[in-house]
Amino acid sequence: MSLASVRERQVHAGARIDSAGETEIVRDYGDGDAEYRAIREEAGVVARDDRAQLRMWGRDPARMLNGLITNDLGRLEDGQTVQALMLTPKGRIISDLRVLRWVDGKEGELLIDIPADALSTILEHLKKYVPPLFARWEVITDGMGALGIYGPNAPTLVSRAIGLASALEEGESAEADVGHERVFCVATKYAGGEAGFDVFGNEAGLTALWDELANGDAVRAHPVGHTALEVLRIEEGRPRYGKELTEEVLPAEAFGAGDSLGRWISFTKGCYTGQEVVVRIAHRGHVNRHLRGLLLGERGPRPVEGTPLMEPDGGKEVGRITSVSRSPRLEQDVALGYVRREITPGSELRIGAEGGATATVVELPFPR
Template sequence: MTDTTIPATVSPLRAPLEAAGARWAEVAGREVVRHFGDAAAEYQAVRQTAGFAERADRARFRLWGKDPARMLHGLITNDLLKAPAGQGVYAAMLTPKGRTLADLRAFRRDVDGAAELIVDIAREALEGTRDHLKKFVPPMFAKWAEATDSLIEIGVYGPRSAELLAAVLGTEIPADLAEDAFVEPEFAGARLLVAATREAGLEAGFDVFVPAEQAAALWAALAEHGTAIGARPVGFGTLETLRIEAGRPRYGIDITEETIPTEAYQEAGLMERAISFTKGCYTGQEVIIRIAHRGHVNRHLRGLLLADSAAPSPRTPLFNPENGRESGWVTSAAFSPRMGQTIAMGYARRELEPGATVRLGAADGPEARVVALPFGRE
């Protein structure tokens, strides 16, 4: 049987997280740290030095066997087979009708001469991805298993993140590593995968995939070396604020199975990173190509500036003040320290371009200004 899903266990980081003052929340049935008692200080750490976090909001799969890369390549929007060594791929996984089951990062690596893939997804996409792999990955060519509990993800984000990791790992981590590119240093006798990301407020950052047995030691080393530069642990609340400031959609809230990926990616500047228009066939490709030839989608993910309004709930409707019609909805929202006001992302009809205004919740509701993503780009 291919699916060897490991049941959820207590995180090896539970004790050090508790010791650091963790306050808990839940994401897709999994406990995550909401904050460590001072969210403002956590935000400033990522913006000024570095912050580190357990990414319990994420889930992972491992694929191996005869040809795992080719099997996954046929299920995602980007060209995994042409990615050079050390370059991961960001992509969407689609239904045959072009709807989004997951957005993911896939990393090809060699393990003792055999090909292996690490696939990183949002926890909200776990069930759909599992079902899709069961249906479309033949065991003759690739086997797979959930690796969420055996491979822990720790994020290190901020302008001094590379410096902190270099101190902990005893080897240089390139600060200018391209997004989704990765290196594989060793720590405590284990091989890590360190992938570059800009999701945390577009700051330099890295997601470190570490075997569960070494996760607590890595966390302790980050805490010890981080003290010297003012780095500190950060929670999911801070990471969400930074993600929204970066204009990066998250599966389960900004992207769902209702979403065609071009709606989320086109105006957020992620099309080139996520979709190849030259690769061969993949599930859902026909819809994507048809939209590309048509030249537009009917709605786009946009930024919203809300001034001093309270952060609206997801799915709060947006109204066009020119005709009073409902013309979209809010997805993610937070108060932004960088922008000095409440900001949100949401889907708006394509005629509501940056500079337009919308109303929140009702035709006469609070006003919001539509802006380009990422925030501050104007």
């Protein structure tokens, strides 16, 4: 959700604003390539208007939410965060989310960070499954949001701005102060695998943070729009709500196996919606497709999302493209897509039709 005083600073910096679903985001500041380089080589600051936050409180909000998500809130202490998935009863992905226990809130209160476009779906799910006697929730519509600070210089900038006492690994979090305002900082490598942080706070705190980051002398963060952030996400192979994360997708398809899936799912917690399918796949089965990277080269028009991927001989459809972009790092068009499990990295597929352009399947993240 956007914050008025941060938006004023974005407009002053030359922001070009687009509608994205039900929200408005900054597309770029006039030079998407320079913004991409800022995150790859220095640091960039992105207003995460593509995210929304819920507040959940009541008699036992953690237990209620724990029965609806894949990761375990049972050990969530003040100042910590958990990332998880919300699933349908058939084990399909409703949305990704992060749950934060922020000590600035009331005792036992949870802050839930979600994709803004998933808001109505998640609210409907909570209404269906959570008894108001045990937990209530509301959308934080005014006065709170998030800034993303990404790039090699991000740790230095964030440490200088909010005084982090120690380094954070991906997914770890800490609370700190900007001026007289409390903020919550979560480490992430969402932006191209570069060091980074998502910082949650109220409008006063995030405005002060923006000013501190953007006005440094020797080292500062450059304002960056969502076009560059999307390129970096695709290069890192991070699935996104509405693209790779939909109600047609199983967690093991989007996140594979091992450490990546383990960051999103606890295999030791109690029951939750969709658990039976997740456990059955993990212990006794497999999925029929995987999220892969696709090298598209430089010839021909860029395919659109949803374009089928075909076997080169026979024309059988074996996958579909979900996200596509130009990759400055690889100097060609690249895409993410789901392909059948028998299609191994190194295989070549045809885009759109049996005689279409060639796409080479690769493991994610894309090679550096």
